Amino acid sequence: MDKNEYWKLEIVAFYALQSIHGIGFRTLYKIAAKKISFRDLIKTDDYLYFEKTLRLKLEDSAIESEESWEQYKKDLWVRGVELARKCQRENIRVIFYDQEIFPKQLRSIPEPPMWLFIQGNLANLHNRSVAIVGSRKATEEGLWLTTLVVAAMAKGGLVSVSGLAEGIDQKAHIDSLRFKIPTIAVLGTGIDSNYPKGSEVIRAEILANEGTIVSEYLIGQSYSAQNFVRRNRIQAGLAETIIPVEWKVKSGTAHTVNFTKEYNRFLVMPHLPNTVDNDELQLVRSYPLGLTFCVPEHSGALIDFIFHPYDKLTHVVESGEGNNQIQMDI
Structure with missing residues (x-):
């Protein structure tokens, strides 16, 4: 056979x-x-x-x-x-962990998905990607920072990843569509479920624009708090860099940040001038692969890091900056 x-x-x-x-x-x-x-x-x-x-x-x-x-x-x-x-x-396919077409970056994480249900462009799962995540109750500042990050990716070559949740996640997908960036929505329910309510239009637009819908949950499976935690590990596992633009240390996004650290992915947090040096910024800076960027002043450095994170890592290590850690505020 x-x-x-x-x-x-x-x-x-x-x-x-x-x-x-x-x-x-x-x-x-x-x-x-x-x-x-x-x-x-x-x-x-x-x-x-x-x-x-x-x-x-x-x-x-x-x-x-x-x-x-x-x-x-x-x-x-x-x-x-x-x-x-x-x-x-319904153009839903399933791929298994042991198949060659399964994303390599997910094979290496602890407790990897054993399968993925997929709608849309499978190739996106194999391309370099950046996860943009954050609060469901987004502020104007958070939405603005999301647009800035996604617009920074517009020169091409990267895929955006988020979770289709209300707030920052949906903003990341919508801005990706606006700037013609392929986007991946990782669900916390079965792929045949439209959750959250009202997300059907965004899903359809993602698929119509060479994007991808992904879930490891079974057909017809509903949501739960634990499902969303597990979903977050896939977002962190797929991406090269994870950018939590607006979040709290005790929140759903914090799980994604923790997975980012566990998987040794790059962690980036942009912030506006005069932002209070809060727990979130301090946590990102304390991580050896974490960077915070004050924008718009250092938007250029943020863009450069998003596209060339390993070059930045080499520069810091070779120059001895930050005690061999990428943790300085740029």
């Missing part, structure tokens, strides 16, 4: 298992992390192994005879095919 055929069958089996009542994200994630094939699980003749692996108790009618067990698996496969076709009609 060639690779393409193997993954086609694995995808159908994955959809089939999702259709079983009581089987959720965590169960399937653990199975995939153990390198158990979804297709092999459905093909097994041993229903006890099936039950144990899925932590599921089958109805007696499904296992009362060999014939009933085979029929159960056939019916399950049909449901998988139907769901796969439905997703295909």
